[in-house]
Amino acid sequence: MKADFSKVRAVLYDLDGTLVDSAPDLAVAVNRVLADRGQPAREEAEIRRWVGNGARRLIMRALTGEHHGDPGDEHTDPALEQFFQYYGERVAERSRLYPGVSEGLAGVAELGLAQAVVTNKPRRFAEPLLEALGVRDYMATVVGGDCAPVKKPDPAPLRLALERLGVEPSQALMVGDSAVDVGAARNTGMKVVCVPYGYNAGNAIEDAFPDLMLHSLAELPGMLRSRAA
Secondary structure (H helix, E strand, O other): OOOOOOOOOEEEEOOEOOOEEOHHHHHHHHHHHHHHOOOOOOOHHHHHHHOOOOHHHHHHHHHHOOOOOOOOHHHHHHHHHHHHHHHHHOOOOOOEEOOOHHHHHHHHHHOOOEEEEEOOOOHHHHHHHHHHOOOHHHOOEEEOOOOOOOOOOOOHHHHHHHHHHOOOHHHEEEEEOOHHHHHHHHHHOOEEEEOOOOOOOOOOHHHHOOOEEOOOHHHHHHHHHHOOO
16 A cells, blocks of 8 residues: 555655755764774774664674674763764865765755654764755755654654654655664654665665655655655
């Protein structure tokens, strides 16, 4: 059965892995942290597989070289602080919008729908990244990982965005790239659409069972028009 998007008045987007390929800048910051500790640099391809569960988990994986590694808070905490410092210095130096994102955002805007970003990335990084890539003006609000008491997949960040937009969960669509996004949408009572090119910790996003898969965000406006019935 096709998902019904006829009630959609707002679209909420994840940021990293959905709108923006931020892995190149994340990798530089991670490797600077490792270099400070005398550890060897990691390949960007490996770091990409570690992205998708927040900065703290990324640093834990980098320090141990293991997906489920935990070096302990005494090592993770200072490394995370350094990572934030380094990443903040070059948040948009090599990061780029994925193909089709500009067209998709413009098309959704033409439909008259509200748009927002809900990301686990701290807002102090999300805002300048969106500005640098020229898409901040599409967003009515940006909810960062430090804007709600807890992060996705808890529903709190999505609920905060919906409150700011003045829409109900049944009137909103989540667009993401990871099981975290799917879980957040389900926990909020929203439908969710996913793209296959992001950072789902190396796992196939289809296995998280979103309502629909899109190859590109450029397909989103047409999908919303065709399924608004």
